């Protein structure tokens with residue numbers, strides 16, 4: 001039988017990394033169940049960040065804050081599902097997915113978003129910086145939540161996710177306060193841009209606006225944005241502050 005001898009000679013300059021996006025999720029369940037789901041046949045993620053206060057984590061014999069690497073980064077994990085950002089869809093192909101144990105619930109039409117454990121926030125920062133250092137193609141606006149890329153279908157990682165604090169560490173995007181305040185003053189004095197203009201800004205930033213053709217679709221889009229960039233109120237109503245945050249982001253990253 002013939003065998004092939006592979007000689008490593010990695011001098012090619014014309015290739016790309018698969019990875020363009022870093023996507024955060026919450027599990028909406030405890031450690032044991034989440035680990036079972038993410039190692040089962042229908043869903044996976046590259047990383048799972050447990051919660052040290054979760055009873056099933058402690059029962060499994062863990063005491064320290066760990067990060068589980070479930071899928072090699074060179075492989076596609078199944079975490080994003082039907083998804084869209086900019087001109088790309090099916091973001092499993094081009095992303096690294098990080099699942100975080102958090103018991104967010106949706107009951108009788110109402111979401112409850114518990115805070116993330118400070119130890120989780122610490123290791124999420126370390127993990128993200130480690131990943132971003134290895135994938136320079138992941139720009140600030142390509143560090144996203146599941147809710148950003150699956151509008152109306154997903155709400156994770158939710159309004160308790162520390163996007164602003166992470167941005168101060170160099171992870172992901174955030175607006176400049178001065179720009180936002182100036183825009184907000186203008187909107188308060190002279191009125192907000194019309195919906196058609198705001199839709200252009202959402203699209204310029206990367207959001208999928210294709211389903212925002214009626215009031216219900218627009219509300220879902222606004223809510224997705226607010227979950228990430230205006231977490232103190234994510235009711236889906238466009239207001240001057242939401243518009244100013246959006247316009248400030250576009251002027252910073254897509255001038």
Ligand SMILES: [Zn+2]
Nearest residue numbers: 025026146156
């Ligand atoms: Zn998710």
